[in-house]
Amino acid sequence: MEKGNVLVVGYAGVGKSTLIRTVLGDEAMKKPCGGKTKVASDFQVYENKGISFRLIDTVGLEPGLFSEFKAVNAVKKWAGETIKNKDDEHHISAVWFCVDRFTVKIFPKTIDSLMKAISMWKNVPIIVVITQSYKGTDTKEAQDIVEKAFLSKNKYATRLTEIVSVVAKPYTEKEGVIEPPKGITELIELTNSILPEGYQAAEKDIARYNLARRRAMSHAVVSAATLAGITVGGGAMPIADAMLLKPTEALEIEAISKIWGIKKTKKTKEFIDYIIDIGTKGTAGKMLASGLKMIPGLNLGAAVINAFIAGAIVFAMGEVAAYIFEQIYTGKQTMDDVTWVKEVLEDKMAKPVVDKVSEAVENVPEEADDEELQNIILDVFTQKKTA
Ligand SMILES: Nc1nc2c(ncn2[C@@H]2O[C@H](COP(=O)(O)OP(=O)(O)OP(=O)(O)O)[C@@H](O)[C@H]2O)c(=O)[nH]1
Numbered sequence: 533m534e535k536g537n538v539l540v541v542g543y544a545g546v547g548k549s550t551l552i553r554t555v556l557g558d559e560a561m562k563k564p565c566g567g568k569t570k571v572a573s574d575f576q577v578y579e580n581k582g583i584s585f586r587l588i589d590t591v592g593l594e595p596g597l598f599s600e601f602k603a604v605n606a607v608k609k610w611a612g613e614t615i616k617n618k619d620d621e622h623h624i625s626a627v628w629f630c631v632d633r634f635t636v637k638i639f640p641k642t643i644d645s646l647m648k649a650i651s652m653w654k655n656v657p658i659i660v661v662i663t664q665s666y667k668g669t670d671t672k673e674a675q676d677i678v679e680k681a682f683l684s685k686n687k688y689a690t691r692l693t694e695i696v697s698v699v700a701k702p703y704t705e706k707e708g709v710i711e712p713p714k715g716i717t718e719l720i721e722l723t724n725s726i727l728p729e730g731y732q733a734a735e736k737d738i739a740r741y742n743l744a745r746r747r748a749m750s751h752a753v754v755s756a757a758t759l760a761g762i763t764v765g766g767g768a769m770p771i772a773d774a775m776l777l778k779p780t781e782a783l784e785i786e787a788i789s790k791i792w793g794i795k796k797t798k799k800t801k802e803f804i805d806y807i808i809d810i811g812t813k814g815t816a817g818k819m820l821a822s823g824l825k826m827i828p829g830l831n832l833g834a835a836v837i838n839a840f841i842a843g844a845i846v847f848a849m850g851e852v853a854a855y856i857f858e859q860i861y862t863g864k865q866t867m868d869d870v871t872w873v874k875e876v877l878e879d880k881m882a883k884p885v886v887d888k889v890s891e892a893v894e895n896v897p898e899e900a901d902d903e904e905l906q907n908i909i910l911d912v913f914t915q916k917k918t919a
């Protein structure tokens with residue numbers, strides 16, 4: 533299948549590589565694809581076979597140096613070679629210009645040099661991506677600044693396709709509130725829609741791809757929450773008191789619900805509370821507690837073990853919540869009937885936690901720090917059973 537190429541540019545540290553990783557997935561980042569051309573260190577080309585465009589990650593420079601945008605010049609060469617060869621594998625179909633909440637302030641001053649840097653691609657549509665658009669940052673103001681800058685010159689105005697605000701990676705606030713990724717599936721749909729016809733993926737393929745992205749973004753939230761759970765568990769006894777993890781789980785599940793487009797209403801709040809209740813003091817929570825207590829030789833006095841168990845519980849709770857929201861998102865289940873939720877929590881949360889903890893607990897190093905515990909948990913839960 534022919535693919536479009538999207539050139540991703542922006543100043544150093546605004547979040548280009550982080551965004552690309554979330555859009556294409558961890559797997560895609562392991563092996564850049566340069567085609568036949570030797571890829572320069574100033575830029576890398578990545579792809580995921582599930583989506584209709586490649587992303588070209590460039591090394592950002594400090595603001596003010598756009599006229600010497602080395603990486604873009606390297607991409608120019610890469611693209612230019614094949615124009616001569618009449619091969620449009622290296623054709624640039626769109627530009628994502630990334631700015632964050634700091635660099636957006638100088639955007640009006642730098643737009644000329646930006647446009648000059650990409651002047652080789654005259655009619656290529658531009659999407660401005662406002663990265664790291666966390667809660668509390670004035671997204672509207674940032675978008676206005678960008679829009680005004682483009683409207684200031686006629687020849688720029690026609691190039692701006694859209695301004696999209698994103699969070700590419702979960703962002704944990706001081707109070708433990710996790711802000712989930714946002715704007716990613718919209719950016720993917722939008723980019724696909726502006727590719728030349730014939731490159732565009734069908735709607736159902738985009739939907740399938742975005743479903744996988746939502747899963748991956750949920751998983752990223754679960755990883756962040758697991759780390760928070762480990763911290764809580766290191767200072768307390770999660771088996772003796774399942775309620776200790778309730779706040780962490782509530783923040784985790786709320787963040788995941790946003791990824792699946794679950795609106796914040798009274799009904800959804802009750803639904804989330806129900807999940808937490810079943811998983812803590814309800815049937816699944818009880819199964820979990822008694823199962824853990826029966827694991828032979830489990831030293832519940834050790835802080836590292838408690839931290840491990842707490843992390844495992846938060847991990848499994850999050851994965852199950854992601855599964856539950858996916859069922860609702862895809863229309864396979866509803867929030868009206870909740871008996872299925874109870875079963876899912878028993879089968880996919882309580883049982884696996886007991887199994888995995890009994891399987892892995894012996895190998896938890898006594899001096900493991902929180903990050904090590906997090907990695908062990910991610911490993912044991914994502915491992916396929918060998919038996
Ligand atoms: N939590 C969170 N961190 C982010 C996000 N975007 C970027 N960051 C962080 O910001 C830092 C810079 O991000 P990069 O993706 O490396 O930025 P870049 O634009 O590729 O930078 P250069 O390659 O130097 O041009 C990293 O520490 C990222 O983890 C985001 O959406 N959420």
Ligand SMILES: [Mg+2]
Nearest residue numbers: 548549590591
């Ligand atoms: Mg980078």
